[in-house]
Amino acid sequence: MMMTMAMLSSCSSDSKCEFKAIFNFGDSNSDTGGFWAAFPAQSGPFGVTYFKKPVGRATDGRVIPDFLAQALGLPFISPYLQSIGSDFRHGANYATLASTVLLPNTSLFVTGISPFSLAIQLNQMREFKAKVIEHYHSGNRKGSTKLPSPDIFGKSLYTLYIGQNDFTSNLGSIGIEGVKQYLPQVISQIAATVKELYLLGGRTFLVLNLAPVGCYPALLVNLAHNTSDLDKFGCLISYNKAVVDYNNMLKEALTQTRRDLANASVIYVDTHAVLLELFQHPTSHGLKYGTKACCGHGGGTYNFDGQVYCGNTKVINGTNVTASACKDPENYVSWDGIHATEAANKLTTLAILNGSYSHPPFPLHNFCHLQPIG
DSSP: OOOOHHHHHTTOSOOOBSOOEEEEEESTTTOSSHHHHHSOOOOTTTTTTTTSSOOSOSSSSOOHHHHHHHHTTOOOOOBTTOOSSOOOTTEEEOOOTTOOSSOOOHHHHHTTOOSOOHHHHHHHHHHHHHHHHHHHHTSOOOSOOSSOOGGGGGGEEEEEEOOHHHHHTTHHHHHHHHHHHHHHHHHHHHHHHHHHHHHTTOOEEEEEOOOOGGGOHHHHHHSOOOGGGBOTTSOBHHHHHHHHHHHHHHHHHHHHHHHHSTTSEEEEEOHHHHHHHHHHOGGGGTOOEEEEESSBSSOTTTOOOTTSOTTOEEEETTEEEEOBOOSOGGGEEESSSSSBOHHHHHHHHHHHHHOTTEESOOOGGGTBOOOOOO
16 A cells, blocks of 8 residues: 555654655656657647646646655756756756667657656766866855765665666567567666666665556557456566566666665565556556547547657648647556656655665665655
8 A cells, every 4th residue: 555645754743854866767758858858849738737837748737756756855857958947956867858778879869759768868967067176176166056066976875767768669560579678688688777877876776667558558559469468457477577578687687786786775666566556456556547548549448549649739631620638637657648747747756765665675764864755
């Protein structure tokens, strides 16, 4: 059962916390504006719930790094690629929409994969630390600065939420069996990245696993299947089974990484279990719709049309069609068929803060006086 924020924050309203910053690595599930800083184009209705305008999140409001920052008493973490208005004193977010763990090749990029793979994000982190140290030792530290002190890297929470695009981007071309062949490489790269971040000073790592993509409206519409391929909750059985296999391999790899880094906390976070519960039993958690997108076109079971994406207008069969947002995104798990709503992100974050969905258990309220994230 997911712990409520009231329970989590009851210990104190004090903002004292062992973690002074968050460094996040990921894709659109945790991007706070990196992709749209590099490729400006985002329009409404993204951001409508919390920010009331598009702010680089691939959802209607806040994403998990936003909620984590609020809970730890930190400001929202600036995207590394955002040159205007950024403040990196409390960390940086390297995540960008469509990012993969493995290096994308040219053909993949043409089909919509970001050039900012996990390896690139790691290099950006290396450069960031080098610049922080250079700035600190330059002696030119008078006045205000938007950079942290060099000791921040050992006092930070490192979060990794990436791998979904490695799993889904090639499903249409090589199928689930083809995708399975390179998933061990994905896991190996994630584990290796944790070790590299350790060498940069990181000591606390939260690695979020892969969501139950077989419940995503986009896959349910775009991937050919029969009713026998669906479970009783309307999710694709074979795809969700492959996700479970991947997550089990990731958990095992991180267990070994934990042994290799004896004085670090390497935490496997089972966000899959949280989201699967939301998709299967939305009404039990204050929601109404599981496998139906809030922002889309077509209505019906999924409200998703692969021809016209959330917020866009297109002529289909001679008619102008707009994929618009629902009026009550707080009742949905899925925002646009691919990403979670702010409501689902909040419930997922509460589970992360609780620590019971982590291996080993890692309740953040043992390290920080958590703040409300309402």
